[in-house]
Amino acid sequence: MRWQKGIVAVCLALISLNVGQISQAADDQRAQEIVDGVARLFTSKSTTATVDMQITKEDLQRKITMQFWSVDESNILIRIRSPQEDAGTAILKVGGKIWYYLPKANRTVKIPTSMMMSPWMGSDFTLNDLVKQSRLTNDYVIATSFNGLRDGVAMSEYTLTPKPAAVVVWGKITLEVRKADRMPVLQRYYDEDGRLVRELTFSEYKTVSGRLIPTRLVMRPMGQAVEQTTITYEKINFDEPISEETFSRKNLKQ
């Protein structure tokens, strides 16, 4: 009789273990979905946007206005409208390659991947930040690192660590998301030694074309008192058809 009880106990343990695993897998799935959702906040089948970029540095204030066209994330065109010095410059991402149109030299130049990680237009964003957001879930393993109230708001925090084979710059990324509407609040980037390098804060959530998005993104590099770059979405349209020709190299020159 006693050994039968034992078997039942073992069976129960096995079952509960299994259930635990299943719920763990479901959690991972959810985390994956939420992070993916944040990465794809601004992408749709076809997106057009007008974006302001305000750069503040110790000795420099600059505001760049640009227009943005994208189809999924594979084709992207950015056209700079102001200031005067950079107006007409266009950046095209198509087929995994990046092209720059330079109005002063009147030439189109291919940008090597090495340049994707350097500060873009004197800002705290890199070209990579602007055109490659959605690779987060491909390159990183996602774990839920916090669940609960922060400043009275129910939040979840996810920690992203690079997959062994992934070629990435960050050693770790943490992402804080509001539980209620899955809106991102704060994204922190750490280097390989675990030091905080920069911080991206999201705010001014608005519903645009039926979608809730943060329209203000502030990037702050650590160790600088005044330096920061603010991106503001002035206009954004989702799922409005864009013609194929928009993303041709011929169209770069305008």
Next chain:
Amino acid sequence: MSGRLLRLAWRNLWRNPRRTLITMVAIGLGYAMLLFVACLMAGLRHQMVESGTDLVLSDAEVHAPNYYPDRPTSQTLGERDGTDVSALINAIAADPRVAAASPRVYGYGLVSATHESAGAELLGVVPDQEQKITVLQSRMVKGSYLTGRIAKSVVMGDKLATTIGVEVGSEIVLLTPAADGSTGNDLYTVVGMFHTGLDAMDRNLVLMPLASLQELLRLPPGRIHEVGIKLLDSDITAATKTAAALEVQLSKSFPVRVRAWPELAPELADYVQFNRRVTFILFLIFFLLAVMGIVNTMLMAIVARTRELGMLLAVGMRPVQLVGLIVAEAAILAGGSLVLGAALGSPVLWYLQVHGLYLGGSRGAISLGGVVVGPLWYGRQDFTAYTQAALGLAVIAVVSALYPALRAARFRPAEALRKV
């Protein structure tokens, strides 16, 4: 008394001319050998420093305090207001230790040809002045060096040119983050390519007229990043001292840092210090060899004269006088030998400095630890080492005579006379 002693010493030396000459040749050859070694070692050191400092790095560099080593484009001399460049250059060139000075602007960015692009360091120079402090113009393999005439012209390393597929006459686009945050871009013509043997330069460096780079970076003409200085004496200690003195002098006008090459290229300075230690050990070995020859000859020369010295004591010379006599002989002998050695050595030293030693090797210059060493090993006159060697040998000659002299002074005349 001492005049008589010297006369006696001189006469003694020529009493046996053959013995004296043999001793002189022994010391003289020893000295010539030391001169040869010192000259070659000084030459090697100099060549290392020169080849390290004559391409882009110069003997000393003047920067704004926060410029080096990060080289942010905004940190120009005199900060945002810039500086009176020609007045600054004149103030530097006025120092008697400075051979020449040249203003420079640095940038980095993308060099793009029709099909390929590559990152590069951009260096803006005033071609006429730059040629006085560096020798890049002598490393051109295709086309020509920059002239002041074509504004939007560049020269680049041959490997960079191959990477992006350009020839002399090709057009390239330069793309760079400018000082005002905008993206500087413009078209330029490749007028020449250089090959230095240093990969870092041949793959990465683009040289262009100063004003062109200032325009690309949106810097006004008064804003430069650096003044490169060529010093008359680029030796490790001399360069450091001169840089410190210049910094004090220039700081009266506005804050600057003057860094000598040992601070700019610490690995080169380490290498030179290492070489200096090796030289010292090598020199010491040669010195000991010379000393052994001298001690031996002097000892034998005096031991052979036991009978003669005993005679002097017997006729009433005081032991102190005897020692004085022998020391005087040794001193005259040493002096003569050193003159002989210098006479024998100087044509060799001249040859080493002018023609150099051919070291062989079919591929010409090789690069070693960031330094290009040529197939010819040139000597260089190191008068400090020559003087030290001469003093050292003279002292050794006198001391090695002193020991047998002191022994001789204790002779009992009767016993000494009995010796053959």
